[in-house]
Amino acid sequence: MNIIRSILKQVVPLRNNSTHSNETTWIGTAVLPYRHCTTEELQRISKQHRIKAFLDLLNGEGITVESNWKGIKEAITSTCYEVLVHKKHHHKEWITVDTLDKIQERRNKKAAINTSRKRAEKAKAQAEYTEVNKQVRRSIRTDIRKYGEDLAMTAEKAAREGNMRQLYDTTKKLSGNRRKPERPVKSKEGEVITNIEEQQNRWVEHFKKLLNRPAPLNPPNTEAAPMDFPIDVGPPTIEEISMAIRQIKSGKPATPDNIPAAH
Numbered sequence: 152m153n154i155i156r157s158i159l160k161q162v163v164p165l166r167n168n169s170t171h172s173n174e175t176t177w178i179g180t181a182v183l184p185y186r187h188c189t190t191e192e193l194q195r196i197s198k199q200h201r202i203k204a205f206l207d208l209l210n211g212e213g214i215t216v217e218s219n220w221k222g223i224k225e226a227i228t229s230t231c232y233e234v235l236v237h238k239k240h241h242h243k244e245w246i247t248v249d250t251l252d253k254i255q256e257r258r259n260k261k262a263a264i265n266t267s268r269k270r271a272e273k274a275k276a277q278a279e280y281t282e283v284n285k286q287v288r289r290s291i292r293t294d295i296r297k298y299g300e301d302l303a304m305t306a307e308k309a310a311r312e313g314n315m316r317q318l319y320d321t322t323k324k325l326s327g328n329r330r331k332p333e334r335p336v337k338s339k340e341g342e343v344i345t346n347i348e349e350q351q352n353r354w355v356e357h358f359k360k361l362l363n364r365p366a367p368l369n370p371p372n373t374e375a376a377p378m379d380f381p382i383d384v385g386p387p388t389i390e391e392i393s394m395a396i397r398q399i400k401s402g403k404p405a406t407p408d409n410i411p412a413a414h
Contacts, residue, residue, distance in 0.1 A: 245298035250290040257283045299325065 242251065260280035267273035302325050309318040335343045336350040344350050387395075 245294050246291070247294050250287070250294055253283065253287045253290050257287050
């Protein structure tokens, strides 16, 4: 609608003798040229009109400095929202809605400091921003502490119920992200390889060279080990099971049989 309104402002109707022809000529000269335009073409036309309005403001056709700046700011921000991709903010899972509201309030106080003209207004806005900033920091510390306590309770519950998967995931969250940085893959000449397919080929070449070594000239003469060992391979006795259970420390991860230690 804004595009059509901006178009109609620049069109002068062709007047004929009859009133009906006057209206038909107006519609034919103003609306019809843009009826079959695609969305991309309409965005391009809208951008051209914004650029023209932006240039008019730069040429001093506005009323005051504030109105000029408001028009320039709206032209730039609206064009950026349409042309560029708007970045989506993914908040941390531990942050609460109350803390997000305080962060937005702090952002508004910061904008009030930047828009203040008088010294008294600026000092007042600075004092309000300092107070809100303290509240934000206090709220963030509270959220982090509560998030850690909830994770600890979840881990304790998982340990009591023997849910090792949930216990592992919760412990991983508590310990933080400790992934090692990826090391670059280099060619034989020492140049860094960035292409994924070339990196895979380089790994294949490396392992072929590493695992396909020629046989040694003088192989060692190793005697074959005896096959029969004096080891009892029968089922464990009750005494052996009791000793193994007593040796397991409480609170340790489960053994490969997925049986945790008794608490």
